Amino acid sequence: MPETRYTHTAIALHWLMALLLIALFSLGLYMSDLPVSPQKLKLYSWHKWAGVSAFLLVLLRLAWRIGHRPPDLPAAMPGWQKTAAQGLHHLLYLLMIAIPLSGWLMSSAKGFQTVYFGIIPLPDLLQKNKELGELLELVHSSLNFTLAGLVVAHIAAALKHHLLDRDEVLARMLPFLTRNR
Amino acid sequence: MTPFRILLGTLAVAVAGSAGAAEYGQFQADKSTLTFVSKQMGVPIDGRFRKFAVSVAFDPARPTAASARLDLDLASIDAGSKDADDEVVGKPWLHVKVFPTATFVSSAVRPLGGDKYELAGKLTIKGKSQDLTAPFTFRQDGGNGVFDGAFILKRLDFAVGDGVWSDVSTVANEVQIKFHIVAAPAAVRK
Ligand code: HEM
Numbered sequence: 001m002p003e004t005r006y007t008h009t010a011i012a013l014h015w016l017m018a019l020l021l022i023a024l025f026s027l028g029l030y031m032s033d034l035p036v037s038p039q040k041l042k043l044y045s046w047h048k049w050a051g052v053s054a055f056l057l058v059l060l061r062l063a064w065r066i067g068h069r070p071p072d073l074p075a076a077m078p079g080w081q082k083t084a085a086q087g088l089h090h091l092l093y094l095l096m097i098a099i100p101l102s103g104w105l106m107s108s109a110k111g112f113q114t115v116y117f118g119i120i121p122l123p124d125l126l127q128k129n130k131e132l133g134e135l136l137e138l139v140h141s142s143l144n145f146t147l148a149g150l151v152v153a154h155i156a157a158a159l160k161h162h163l164l165d166r167d168e169v170l171a172r173m174l175p176f177l178t179r180n181r
Numbered sequence: 182m183t184p185f186r187i188l189l190g191t192l193a194v195a196v197a198g199s200a201g202a203a204e205y206g207q208f209q210a211d212k213s214t215l216t217f218v219s220k221q222m223g224v225p226i227d228g229r230f231r232k233f234a235v236s237v238a239f240d241p242a243r244p245t246a247a248s249a250r251l252d253l254d255l256a257s258i259d260a261g262s263k264d265a266d267d268e269v270v271g272k273p274w275l276h277v278k279v280f281p282t283a284t285f286v287s288s289a290v291r292p293l294g295g296d297k298y299e300l301a302g303k304l305t306i307k308g309k310s311q312d313l314t315a316p317f318t319f320r321q322d323g324g325n326g327v328f329d330g331a332f333i334l335k336r337l338d339f340a341v342g343d344g345v346w347s348d349v350s351t352v353a354n355e356v357q358i359k360f361h362i363v364a365a366p367a368a369v370r371k
Contacts, residue, residue: 036268038351045222111261118223
């Protein structure tokens with residue numbers, strides 16, 4: 001019998017990353033507008049550390065995903081919707097990788113090495129270069145706003161499944177909800 | 182100086198130079214650097230000063246007679262980023278409006294053996310003076326004298342970064358300063 005729910009691990013990773021990404025996104029917006037202060041320097045560091053953690057988590061998540069096929073989408077779903085859902089999920093994975101990478105490269109280009117939790121120095125893949133640093137800042141924030149837009153679509157689709165189609169798509173990613181059909 | 186004494190001096194330098202000794206006294210600004218590494222949240226950040234003047238008199242044959250003076254234009258700081266540059270000239274940090282220059286005036290030079298020496302003197306930043314000793318090496322390179330040294334400066338000794346910034350868990354108290362000073366022989370005019 002094919003699996004109808006996501007594994008506990010997949011569910012845990014999904015919601016952990018959702019929380020982390022929302023926190024990172026809000027913190028990123030908030031911190032970059034602050035005037036220079038010790039508080040700002042701390043927030044930047046925490047943002048970087050949390051961002052690197054998100055990167056490690058997405059790698060773990062991808063590894064798990066490769067070993068564990070997600071449950072099939074409901075048979076009643078039109079083909080184009082299945083394609084759209086899968087395409088959107090792939091884009092989300094791509095951005096979850098590209099965003100922390102762009103942040104790390106931006107920091108290097110701006111001349112700030114990333115030292116994970118102030119302990120583990122990550123290599124600087126780029127030399128200090130002001131113009132490149134500014135370009136990467138733009139890349140980092142554009143990718144973020146793209147992600148935010150896609151996440152809104154992702155949530156809207158999940159709610160449509162739950163409230164309009166009344167299928168099990170949302171429930172099977174929730175740790176506490178099952179929908180009996 | 183009479184022409185005769187200049188000639189004599191030039192000869193002396195030429196002779197001494199060929200013997201590997203001369204007094205080095207003409208600061209070469211374009212070949213010299215004054216850099217530093219500060220630490221922010223555990224992350225080392227490179228900085229430098231673009232404008233400074235050094236007057237130096239150093240004869241490796243008579244190192245204890247040497248003297249040096251540094252006049253550092255603090256506004257010429259490059260602290261690693263535009264944000265940092267704008268911040269660090271302000272009142273809590275260097276307060277360059279009131280204290281535009283930092284100075285170092287040597288009091289003694291002590292040979293430590295080989296090409297190693299120790300420089301002692303008084304460093305004044307932001308109106309505060311502190312005794313300072315720093316080890317350095319000297320070598321001759323292409324007719325010039327090259328002095329390389331490094332020391333740790335504690336920024337709070339000079340009230341650099343006071344107020345909220347005196348929390349050293351964000352910006353460390355220790356700043357590593359590195360100098361690379363090049364001087365041409367004193368008596369040779371170009
Ligand atoms: C999935 C992980 C991440 C998310 C969701 C995220 C999100 C954000 C957001 C929304 C902003 C504000 C963009 C703007 O409005 O300009 C931002 C800024 C920033 N992020 Fe990230 N980020 C992540 C990972 C990282 C990583 C790993 C680093 C560095 C190692 C990093 C470094 C930065 C920096 C330095 C800024 C400030 C740019 C500036 O204004 O100077 N980020 N981030």
